[in-house]
Amino acid sequence: MEKFVHLDAVALPIAQSNFDTDQILPARYLQKPRSDDFGTYLFRDLRYRADGTENEHFVLNAPAYRPARIVVANENFACGSSREHAVWALFDYGVRAVIAPSVGDIFASNASKNGLLIVLLPAQDVAAIIRKLEAQPGLHVSVDLDAQIVSTPDGVSHHFDIDPYQKRCLQDGLDELGYTLTQLDRIEAFERDYAY
Template identity: 60%
Template sequence: MESLIHLDATAAPIVAINCDTDQILPARFLQKPRSDDFGQFLFRELRFGPDGVERPEFVLNRSSFREARILVANHNFGCGSSREHAVWALYDYGIRAVIAPSFGDIFFINCLKNGLLPIVLPEQIVLPLLESLSSENARRISVDVSAQTVTLPDGASHAFDLEPFAKACLLRGMDEIDFTLSHQDRIDAFERNRAAPF
Protein backbone atom coordinates (compact mmCIF):
# COMPACT_ATOMS: atom_id res chain seq x y z
CA MET A 1 0.00 0.00 0.00
CA GLU A 2 1.36 3.43 -0.95
CA SER A 3 1.74 6.11 1.68
CA LEU A 4 -0.57 9.07 1.16
CA ILE A 5 0.90 12.33 2.38
CA HIS A 6 0.12 14.90 -0.28
CA LEU A 7 -1.91 14.50 -3.43
CA ASP A 8 -2.15 17.05 -6.22
CA ALA A 9 -4.13 15.52 -9.04
CA THR A 10 -6.88 15.76 -11.62
CA ALA A 11 -10.36 15.37 -10.14
CA ALA A 12 -13.20 13.69 -12.03
CA PRO A 13 -16.90 14.19 -11.22
CA ILE A 14 -19.31 11.34 -10.45
CA VAL A 15 -22.61 13.20 -10.46
CA ALA A 16 -25.08 10.40 -9.72
CA ILE A 17 -26.60 10.29 -6.23
CA ASN A 18 -26.41 6.90 -4.45
CA CYS A 19 -23.65 5.52 -6.67
CA ASP A 20 -23.51 2.04 -5.14
CA THR A 21 -20.84 -0.61 -4.88
CA ASP A 22 -22.42 -2.67 -7.66
CA GLN A 23 -21.96 0.26 -10.03
CA ILE A 24 -18.40 0.76 -8.81
CA LEU A 25 -17.64 -2.96 -9.19
CA PRO A 26 -20.27 -5.30 -10.66
CA ALA A 27 -20.94 -8.47 -8.65
CA ARG A 28 -19.69 -10.85 -11.34
CA PHE A 29 -16.10 -9.81 -10.60
CA LEU A 30 -16.23 -10.63 -6.89
CA GLN A 31 -14.75 -14.11 -7.36
CA LYS A 32 -11.47 -12.66 -8.67
CA PRO A 33 -8.42 -12.97 -6.40
CA ARG A 34 -6.99 -9.79 -4.84
CA SER A 35 -3.85 -10.26 -6.94
CA ASP A 36 -5.86 -9.39 -10.06
CA ASP A 37 -5.95 -5.82 -11.33
CA PHE A 38 -9.42 -4.76 -10.20
CA GLY A 39 -8.93 -1.37 -11.87
CA GLN A 40 -9.94 -2.89 -15.20
CA PHE A 41 -13.36 -3.68 -13.73
CA LEU A 42 -14.00 -0.24 -12.20
CA PHE A 43 -17.43 1.13 -13.26
CA ARG A 44 -17.44 -1.67 -15.83
CA GLU A 45 -21.06 -1.32 -16.91
CA LEU A 46 -20.78 2.46 -17.07
CA ARG A 47 -17.38 2.62 -18.78
CA PHE A 48 -18.03 -0.06 -21.40
CA GLY A 49 -20.90 -1.27 -23.54
CA PRO A 50 -21.93 -4.95 -23.86
CA ASP A 51 -19.48 -5.28 -26.73
CA GLY A 52 -16.57 -4.16 -24.54
CA VAL A 53 -16.21 -0.85 -26.34
CA GLU A 54 -15.74 2.27 -24.22
CA ARG A 55 -18.75 4.52 -23.74
CA PRO A 56 -17.35 7.94 -24.74
CA GLU A 57 -19.82 9.81 -22.55
CA PHE A 58 -18.55 8.26 -19.30
CA VAL A 59 -16.33 10.71 -17.46
CA LEU A 60 -13.27 8.46 -17.01
CA ASN A 61 -13.27 7.73 -20.75
CA ARG A 62 -12.85 11.42 -21.56
CA SER A 63 -9.23 12.25 -22.38
CA SER A 64 -9.03 15.05 -19.81
CA PHE A 65 -10.12 12.75 -16.97
CA ARG A 66 -8.30 9.50 -17.81
CA GLU A 67 -5.47 10.30 -15.40
CA ALA A 68 -7.76 11.36 -12.52
CA ARG A 69 -6.60 10.26 -9.09
CA ILE A 70 -9.38 12.03 -7.21
CA LEU A 71 -13.13 11.57 -7.58
CA VAL A 72 -15.66 14.18 -6.55
CA ALA A 73 -18.93 12.36 -5.93
CA ASN A 74 -22.49 13.05 -4.88
CA HIS A 75 -24.42 11.99 -1.78
CA ASN A 76 -24.14 8.45 -0.40
CA PHE A 77 -21.25 7.34 -2.61
CA GLY A 78 -20.42 3.66 -2.06
CA CYS A 79 -23.79 2.68 -0.61
CA GLY A 80 -25.20 -0.81 -1.15
CA SER A 81 -23.43 -4.07 -0.36
CA SER A 82 -20.35 -4.16 1.83
CA ARG A 83 -17.99 -5.52 -0.85
CA GLU A 84 -14.41 -4.42 -0.19
CA HIS A 85 -13.73 -5.15 -3.86
CA ALA A 86 -15.27 -1.81 -4.83
CA VAL A 87 -12.46 -0.04 -2.98
CA TRP A 88 -9.89 -2.34 -4.57
CA ALA A 89 -11.20 -1.36 -8.02
CA LEU A 90 -10.85 2.35 -7.26
CA TYR A 91 -7.40 1.89 -5.74
CA ASP A 92 -6.11 -0.33 -8.55
CA TYR A 93 -7.37 2.15 -11.14
CA GLY A 94 -5.28 4.84 -9.43
CA ILE A 95 -7.89 6.73 -7.41
CA ARG A 96 -6.41 7.81 -4.07
CA ALA A 97 -9.14 10.08 -2.68
CA VAL A 98 -12.89 10.52 -3.02
CA ILE A 99 -14.62 13.73 -1.96
CA ALA A 100 -18.37 13.59 -1.27
CA PRO A 101 -21.02 15.04 1.06
CA SER A 102 -21.66 11.52 2.42
CA PHE A 103 -20.60 7.90 1.97
CA GLY A 104 -22.00 4.45 2.58
CA ASP A 105 -20.82 3.61 6.11
CA ILE A 106 -19.08 0.31 5.35
CA PHE A 107 -17.57 1.65 2.15
CA PHE A 108 -16.09 4.56 4.13
CA ILE A 109 -14.42 2.15 6.57
CA ASN A 110 -13.20 -0.11 3.75
CA CYS A 111 -11.57 2.89 2.07
CA LEU A 112 -9.48 3.68 5.13
CA LYS A 113 -8.46 0.03 5.54
CA ASN A 114 -7.19 -0.07 1.94
CA GLY A 115 -5.25 3.18 1.55
CA LEU A 116 -8.02 5.22 -0.10
CA LEU A 117 -8.94 8.53 1.53
CA PRO A 118 -12.69 9.32 1.79
CA ILE A 119 -13.19 13.04 2.43
CA VAL A 120 -16.52 14.37 3.66
CA LEU A 121 -17.18 18.01 2.79
CA PRO A 122 -20.49 19.89 3.06
CA GLU A 123 -22.84 19.69 0.10
CA GLN A 124 -22.67 23.48 -0.36
CA ILE A 125 -19.01 22.95 -1.28
CA VAL A 126 -19.26 19.65 -3.15
CA LEU A 127 -22.30 20.29 -5.34
CA PRO A 128 -20.97 23.48 -6.98
CA LEU A 129 -17.63 21.71 -7.42
CA LEU A 130 -19.39 18.82 -9.18
CA GLU A 131 -21.14 21.27 -11.47
CA SER A 132 -17.93 23.10 -12.37
CA LEU A 133 -16.02 19.87 -13.00
CA SER A 134 -18.85 18.57 -15.17
CA SER A 135 -19.02 21.69 -17.35
CA GLU A 136 -15.32 22.37 -17.76
CA ASN A 137 -12.13 20.56 -18.64
CA ALA A 138 -10.36 18.61 -15.91
CA ARG A 139 -9.27 20.61 -12.89
CA ARG A 140 -6.74 19.80 -10.20
CA ILE A 141 -7.37 19.45 -6.48
CA SER A 142 -4.73 19.30 -3.77
CA VAL A 143 -5.07 17.16 -0.64
CA ASP A 144 -2.75 17.52 2.36
CA VAL A 145 -3.29 14.52 4.63
CA SER A 146 -1.04 15.81 7.42
CA ALA A 147 -2.86 19.15 7.60
CA GLN A 148 -6.22 17.53 6.76
CA THR A 149 -7.03 20.13 4.14
CA VAL A 150 -8.35 20.11 0.57
CA THR A 151 -7.51 22.96 -1.79
CA LEU A 152 -10.01 23.30 -4.63
CA PRO A 153 -9.42 24.64 -8.15
CA ASP A 154 -10.61 28.11 -7.10
CA GLY A 155 -7.92 28.23 -4.40
CA ALA A 156 -10.31 27.80 -1.48
CA SER A 157 -9.03 25.49 1.25
CA HIS A 158 -11.29 23.35 3.43
CA ALA A 159 -10.53 21.21 6.47
CA PHE A 160 -11.77 17.63 6.76
CA ASP A 161 -12.01 15.17 9.65
CA LEU A 162 -9.78 12.10 9.79
CA GLU A 163 -9.55 9.64 12.67
CA PRO A 164 -5.97 9.68 14.10
CA PHE A 165 -5.23 5.96 13.65
CA ALA A 166 -6.48 5.99 10.05
CA LYS A 167 -4.41 9.11 9.40
CA ALA A 168 -1.26 7.47 10.79
CA CYS A 169 -1.80 4.39 8.61
CA LEU A 170 -2.37 6.47 5.47
CA LEU A 171 0.74 8.57 6.09
CA ARG A 172 2.86 5.45 6.64
CA GLY A 173 1.30 3.37 3.87
CA MET A 174 0.14 0.69 6.31
CA ASP A 175 -2.98 -1.34 6.79
CA GLU A 176 -4.02 -2.74 10.18
CA ILE A 177 -2.01 -5.93 9.67
CA ASP A 178 1.11 -3.96 8.76
CA PHE A 179 0.61 -1.82 11.85
CA THR A 180 0.28 -4.90 14.05
CA LEU A 181 3.40 -6.47 12.53
CA SER A 182 5.36 -3.26 13.12
CA HIS A 183 5.06 -4.14 16.84
CA GLN A 184 6.33 -7.70 16.38
CA ASP A 185 9.12 -7.28 18.95
CA ARG A 186 6.67 -6.17 21.62
CA ILE A 187 4.25 -8.96 20.69
CA ASP A 188 7.05 -11.54 20.96
CA ALA A 189 8.16 -10.14 24.33
CA PHE A 190 4.58 -10.29 25.61
CA GLU A 191 4.23 -13.91 24.48
CA ARG A 192 7.53 -14.89 26.13
CA ASN A 193 6.54 -13.24 29.40
CA ARG A 194 3.11 -14.82 29.26
CA ALA A 195 4.58 -18.27 28.75
CA ALA A 196 7.21 -17.89 31.48
CA PRO A 197 6.55 -19.93 34.67
CA PHE A 198 5.58 -18.02 37.80
Protein backbone atom coordinates in the same frame (compact mmCIF):
# COMPACT_ATOMS: atom_id res chain seq x y z
CA MET B 1 0.56 0.02 1.21
CA GLU B 2 1.63 3.30 -0.32
CA LYS B 3 2.19 6.30 1.93
CA PHE B 4 -0.31 9.12 1.47
CA VAL B 5 0.77 12.62 2.43
CA HIS B 6 -0.24 14.99 -0.37
CA LEU B 7 -2.00 14.44 -3.68
CA ASP B 8 -2.53 16.97 -6.45
CA ALA B 9 -4.33 15.28 -9.31
CA VAL B 10 -7.10 15.29 -11.88
CA ALA B 11 -10.44 14.77 -10.16
CA LEU B 12 -13.41 12.88 -11.60
CA PRO B 13 -16.86 14.33 -10.84
CA ILE B 14 -19.71 11.91 -10.13
CA ALA B 15 -22.79 14.06 -9.67
CA GLN B 16 -25.17 11.14 -9.12
CA SER B 17 -26.27 10.45 -5.55
CA ASN B 18 -26.48 6.88 -4.20
CA PHE B 19 -23.84 5.60 -6.62
CA ASP B 20 -23.65 2.01 -5.43
CA THR B 21 -20.90 -0.60 -5.28
CA ASP B 22 -22.43 -2.56 -8.16
CA GLN B 23 -21.94 0.50 -10.37
CA ILE B 24 -18.35 0.79 -9.16
CA LEU B 25 -17.67 -2.91 -9.74
CA PRO B 26 -20.35 -5.20 -11.20
CA ALA B 27 -20.94 -8.38 -9.19
CA ARG B 28 -19.79 -10.70 -11.98
CA TYR B 29 -16.18 -9.65 -11.29
CA LEU B 30 -16.24 -10.61 -7.61
CA GLN B 31 -14.90 -14.11 -8.29
CA LYS B 32 -11.71 -12.76 -9.88
CA PRO B 33 -8.46 -13.28 -7.92
CA ARG B 34 -6.91 -10.26 -6.19
CA SER B 35 -3.94 -10.58 -8.54
CA ASP B 36 -6.16 -9.35 -11.40
CA ASP B 37 -6.06 -5.66 -12.28
CA PHE B 38 -9.46 -4.66 -10.93
CA GLY B 39 -8.98 -1.19 -12.42
CA THR B 40 -10.00 -2.63 -15.79
CA TYR B 41 -13.41 -3.47 -14.29
CA LEU B 42 -14.00 -0.06 -12.67
CA PHE B 43 -17.44 1.33 -13.64
CA ARG B 44 -17.47 -1.42 -16.28
CA ASP B 45 -21.18 -1.34 -17.14
CA LEU B 46 -21.13 2.46 -17.34
CA ARG B 47 -17.87 2.80 -19.26
CA TYR B 48 -18.74 0.17 -21.88
CA ARG B 49 -21.79 -0.85 -23.86
CA ALA B 50 -22.99 -4.44 -24.03
CA ASP B 51 -21.01 -4.95 -27.27
CA GLY B 52 -17.77 -3.90 -25.51
CA THR B 53 -17.41 -0.49 -27.14
CA GLU B 54 -16.77 2.57 -25.00
CA ASN B 55 -19.72 4.65 -23.90
CA GLU B 56 -18.49 8.12 -24.88
CA HIS B 57 -21.14 9.68 -22.63
CA PHE B 58 -19.68 8.29 -19.39
CA VAL B 59 -17.53 10.87 -17.65
CA LEU B 60 -14.44 8.68 -17.13
CA ASN B 61 -14.21 8.07 -20.87
CA ALA B 62 -13.61 11.76 -21.56
CA PRO B 63 -9.87 12.16 -22.26
CA ALA B 64 -9.48 14.93 -19.66
CA TYR B 65 -10.78 12.68 -16.86
CA ARG B 66 -8.96 9.43 -17.74
CA PRO B 67 -5.92 10.18 -15.55
CA ALA B 68 -8.14 10.91 -12.51
CA ARG B 69 -6.68 9.91 -9.14
CA ILE B 70 -9.41 11.59 -7.09
CA VAL B 71 -13.17 10.96 -7.24
CA VAL B 72 -15.51 13.74 -6.12
CA ALA B 73 -18.97 12.26 -5.66
CA ASN B 74 -22.36 13.19 -4.32
CA GLU B 75 -23.90 11.78 -1.15
CA ASN B 76 -24.01 8.11 -0.31
CA PHE B 77 -21.22 7.12 -2.71
CA ALA B 78 -20.45 3.38 -2.66
CA CYS B 79 -23.63 2.42 -0.87
CA GLY B 80 -25.13 -1.01 -1.31
CA SER B 81 -23.65 -4.45 -0.89
CA SER B 82 -20.39 -5.08 0.89
CA ARG B 83 -17.55 -5.72 -1.51
CA GLU B 84 -13.94 -4.88 -0.85
CA HIS B 85 -13.48 -5.38 -4.57
CA ALA B 86 -15.05 -1.94 -5.20
CA VAL B 87 -12.15 -0.37 -3.32
CA TRP B 88 -9.70 -2.55 -5.24
CA ALA B 89 -11.20 -1.37 -8.56
CA LEU B 90 -10.76 2.29 -7.63
CA PHE B 91 -7.28 1.73 -6.20
CA ASP B 92 -6.06 -0.39 -9.12
CA TYR B 93 -7.29 2.26 -11.56
CA GLY B 94 -5.13 4.77 -9.69
CA VAL B 95 -7.66 6.53 -7.47
CA ARG B 96 -6.18 7.43 -4.09
CA ALA B 97 -8.91 9.65 -2.61
CA VAL B 98 -12.70 9.90 -2.64
CA ILE B 99 -14.31 13.19 -1.63
CA ALA B 100 -18.03 13.09 -0.83
CA PRO B 101 -20.61 14.25 1.71
CA SER B 102 -21.13 10.62 2.74
CA VAL B 103 -20.09 7.12 1.69
CA GLY B 104 -21.32 3.64 2.50
CA ASP B 105 -20.12 2.57 5.96
CA ILE B 106 -18.65 -0.74 4.83
CA PHE B 107 -16.97 0.93 1.86
CA ALA B 108 -15.35 3.45 4.22
CA SER B 109 -14.00 0.64 6.39
CA ASN B 110 -12.67 -1.27 3.38
CA ALA B 111 -11.13 1.90 1.95
CA SER B 112 -9.12 2.69 5.06
CA LYS B 113 -7.79 -0.88 5.19
CA ASN B 114 -6.59 -0.62 1.58
CA GLY B 115 -4.97 2.82 1.56
CA LEU B 116 -7.83 4.76 -0.07
CA LEU B 117 -8.46 8.10 1.66
CA ILE B 118 -12.08 9.04 2.27
CA VAL B 119 -12.66 12.79 2.72
CA LEU B 120 -16.09 13.81 3.98
CA LEU B 121 -17.10 17.40 3.25
CA PRO B 122 -20.43 19.22 3.54
CA ALA B 123 -22.76 18.62 0.59
CA GLN B 124 -22.65 22.25 -0.56
CA ASP B 125 -18.83 22.18 -0.68
CA VAL B 126 -18.81 18.95 -2.68
CA ALA B 127 -21.46 20.34 -5.06
CA ALA B 128 -19.30 23.43 -5.64
CA ILE B 129 -16.24 21.28 -6.41
CA ILE B 130 -18.27 19.09 -8.79
CA ARG B 131 -19.49 22.19 -10.65
CA LYS B 132 -15.88 23.36 -11.07
CA LEU B 133 -14.80 19.93 -12.34
CA GLU B 134 -17.65 19.76 -14.83
CA ALA B 135 -16.92 23.29 -16.06
CA GLN B 136 -13.18 22.59 -16.44
CA PRO B 137 -12.55 18.92 -17.32
CA GLY B 138 -9.09 17.87 -16.20
CA LEU B 139 -9.02 20.31 -13.29
CA HIS B 140 -6.74 19.30 -10.45
CA VAL B 141 -7.81 19.05 -6.83
CA SER B 142 -5.27 19.02 -4.03
CA VAL B 143 -5.58 16.86 -0.92
CA ASP B 144 -3.15 17.56 1.92
CA LEU B 145 -3.53 14.83 4.53
CA ASP B 146 -1.10 16.41 6.99
CA ALA B 147 -3.05 19.69 7.06
CA GLN B 148 -6.40 17.94 6.41
CA ILE B 149 -7.20 20.38 3.61
CA VAL B 150 -8.80 19.93 0.18
CA SER B 151 -8.22 22.81 -2.22
CA THR B 152 -8.98 23.78 -5.78
CA PRO B 153 -6.81 25.92 -8.11
CA ASP B 154 -8.98 28.99 -7.49
CA GLY B 155 -7.69 29.08 -3.91
CA VAL B 156 -10.80 27.73 -2.19
CA SER B 157 -9.91 25.36 0.65
CA HIS B 158 -11.98 23.00 2.77
CA HIS B 159 -10.87 21.46 6.08
CA PHE B 160 -11.78 17.83 6.75
CA ASP B 161 -11.68 15.61 9.82
CA ILE B 162 -10.15 12.15 9.92
CA ASP B 163 -9.69 9.54 12.60
CA PRO B 164 -6.11 9.87 13.96
CA TYR B 165 -5.48 6.12 13.61
CA GLN B 166 -6.58 6.11 9.95
CA LYS B 167 -4.52 9.23 9.29
CA ARG B 168 -1.38 7.65 10.74
CA CYS B 169 -1.89 4.42 8.81
CA LEU B 170 -2.31 6.33 5.53
CA GLN B 171 0.66 8.62 6.19
CA ASP B 172 2.93 5.71 7.07
CA GLY B 173 1.56 3.29 4.46
CA LEU B 174 0.46 0.80 7.11
CA ASP B 175 -2.33 -1.72 7.11
CA GLU B 176 -3.73 -3.04 10.41
CA LEU B 177 -1.02 -5.68 10.77
CA GLY B 178 1.71 -3.22 9.88
CA TYR B 179 0.43 -0.81 12.52
CA THR B 180 0.27 -3.60 15.10
CA LEU B 181 3.91 -4.45 14.37
CA THR B 182 4.89 -0.84 15.15
CA GLN B 183 3.55 -1.49 18.64
CA LEU B 184 5.47 -4.73 19.14
CA ASP B 185 7.67 -3.38 21.97
CA ARG B 186 4.60 -2.27 23.90
CA ILE B 187 2.83 -5.57 23.25
CA GLU B 188 5.82 -7.57 24.48
CA ALA B 189 6.16 -5.32 27.56
CA PHE B 190 2.49 -5.85 28.35
CA GLU B 191 2.89 -9.62 28.00
CA ARG B 192 5.89 -9.57 30.35
CA ASP B 193 4.13 -7.39 32.92
CA TYR B 194 0.93 -9.41 32.91
CA ALA B 195 2.28 -12.92 32.45
CA TYR B 196 0.22 -15.58 34.20
